[in-house]
Each structure stands twice: as structure tokens, then as C-alpha cells.
Amino acid sequence: MLDYPLLMALAAVIRTGSFERAARQLNVTPSAVSQRVKLLEERLGAILVVRGQPCTGTAAGQRLCQHVEQVALLESELRGTLPGLSPADGPVTLRIAVNADSLATWFVAAMAAAMAETPGCLFDLVLDDQDHSAEWLRKGEVLAAVTASATPVPGCNSHPLGALRYRATASPEYLRRHFADGVTAENLATAPCLTFNRKDQLQAQWLRLVLSDHGSAPVPTPPTHWLPSTHAFVDGALAGLGWGMNPDPLVADHLAAGRLVELVPDRPLDVPLHWQQSRIAGTALAELSRAVLNAGRRALQPIGGVAGSPPA
Numbered sequence: 001m002l003d004y005p006l007l008m009a010l011a012a013v014i015r016t017g018s019f020e021r022a023a024r025q026l027n028v029t030p031s032a033v034s035q036r037v038k039l040l041e042e043r044l045g046a047i048l049v050v051r052g053q054p055c056t057g058t059a060a061g062q063r064l065c066q067h068v069e070q071v072a073l074l075e076s077e078l079r080g081t082l083p084g085l086s087p088a089d090g091p092v093t094l095r096i097a098v099n100a101d102s103l104a105t106w107f108v109a110a111m112a113a114a115m116a117e118t119p120g121c122l123f124d125l126v127l128d129d130q131d132h133s134a135e136w137l138r139k140g141e142v143l144a145a146v147t148a149s150a151t152p153v154p155g156c157n158s159h160p161l162g163a164l165r166y167r168a169t170a171s172p173e174y175l176r177r178h179f180a181d182g183v184t185a186e187n188l189a190t191a192p193c194l195t196f197n198r199k200d201q202l203q204a205q206w207l208r209l210v211l212s213d214h215g216s217a218p219v220p221t222p223p224t225h226w227l228p229s230t231h232a233f234v235d236g237a238l239a240g241l242g243w244g245m246n247p248d249p250l251v252a253d254h255l256a257a258g259r260l261v262e263l264v265p266d267r268p269l270d271v272p273l274h275w276q277q278s279r280i281a282g283t284a285l286a287e288l289s290r291a292v293l294n295a296g297r298r299a300l301q302p303i304g305g306v307a308g309s310p311p312a
Helices: 004-016 019-026 030-044 059-081 100-117 134-138 172-178 185-190 202-214 230-238 248-257 283-299
Strands: 092-098 121-127 144-147 156-170 193-195 224-226 244-247 269-278
Touching (some): 004 019, 004 030, 059 092, 092 134, 100 121, 100 244, 144 283, 156 248, 193 202, 193 230, 193 244
Parallel strands (some): 092 121
């Protein structure tokens, strides 16, 4: 039988990254947290926490952490129907994987709407590229994810959200400097672009889209600035550092005012997004899913002409 006070100490260390922060969260001393984790490790015969700055969970530790969070979610559901159960030790935390551009444009509104319905929940967001966020679900490290993958991860449901529209944007001065003779494959090969991180393929996808208009022109690999921030992407384009794929909601006003221009007018790139959630029920997760799908339907472009609908 698992000892849940010990498991809660383990989960607090893994999620906060230190014994001191875990102690503050649990309102005990760091020594007490350390003793609980050590006792759990001795009982299970396995190392559960890699001590460091920050502390991280081993594979076994992460699995136990996920178990604690899933149990807390299920218990929160029971308390809604069995008020005689003991009060919760704290709010339920929902761990979600989301891409940075969704977080910067529409996802916070979904979080706020979910909080209005289930005020006793907290969010722990994991940022990852939409092409990779489903892996967090596959490993069981999150309860839900905004992802580019429509294929349900085992044990999960998948719902279309809509497409986040991107535009290849740069400052007018940058366009005059690098594309005075027009946007060509040759100019695109030498003009600096902006890239979020090593997983970011949006610039390459747009290049393939645009160059397909000119037959079989090879897709260039332009020099790039690495800017791992959604808002820094917009700022970098405004400052003339390079061109980049910016979410339409963040650059619409700049385009209207002429502070930014599209490299190729009216050639956006639409990236379909889906909401995948674990089938572990729970009122909090159900409310969040409804809020996410409603927010996506309002903020995103329809996928293939069909907007996502909230689950029943």
C-alpha cells in the first residue's frame, strides 16, 4: 500500500525543483521533506529524486509524481458527490503541455474561463513545440496538451481546436535592404530569419509553401537569429533583425499601421491545433477542456472549414 504523505513530499520536490520550496508548499521543514523522500526510496528500493539545482525525478519518481496528481484529480471529483470526505490538502494542479504561441495569444483566456468554473484548481504549464507536445502525454507527464497531432495518444481523446495563422513578417526597412529586387529563392537564402528554437520548423514550412509557387526550387537554409520568446519574435521583426513567422493576432495591428509588412502578401501559414486530454475524468479537467475548445473556436481559424466543438 502506498504511503500518500510520502508521495506528496516526493511530488512537491519534483514539481518545485527543491526540498526547500517543497517544504514551504507543504508547511513543514526541509528536513521533514528529505526524511519522507528518503523513507519512500528505502521502502521502494529505488532512487526517486536526482539531487541537484534543480532537483529532478528519476523515471520511477516521475511516474509516482504523475500517480499522485491523478489521484488528487479523481479525489476532487469524489468530493463533489461525497461531501463527507475529508477536505482536500490543497488545490488540484492540472499539468498541461502548450506551445508558446498559443500561450501568448489565446490560451490564458481559456485558463481564466476554467478557473471561473473550478476556482480550486491551479495550472502547471509545460512549454513545447506543437509538433512535440503530444510526447508529454505519451509519457504520462501531463493530463492534456495543445498539439499539432490529431491522432489520439493512447488513453486520450482528441478534439480539433482550429488553426493558428502565421504571417512571414519583417520591418519595411528590412524588406528594402534584403528584398529590393523582390522575394526570390536567392534572396531568401541570404536574408537573416528568426527561429524560436531547434524544434521550430515554421520558417522552413513557409519557405516550402512559397517556393512551391515557383516549381521545384530548392528550399534554402537562411542564416538565423535564435529568439526563444514569442514576444521577442515580434520585437526582433520590428527592430529589423530578420523575418519570422509571427502569429496573426500579435502582428495584425503592426501590419495595419505599416510597422511590419508581409514578405509575400496574403501568403499566411495555418497550423492546425488539437486538444488532447487524458480520459481520467474529473470536473476540473472537463471544465478546462470546454474552456479550451471554446477559446480555440473564438480565436483560431477553422480547420478545413470546421471549428472545434466543446466535448459533452
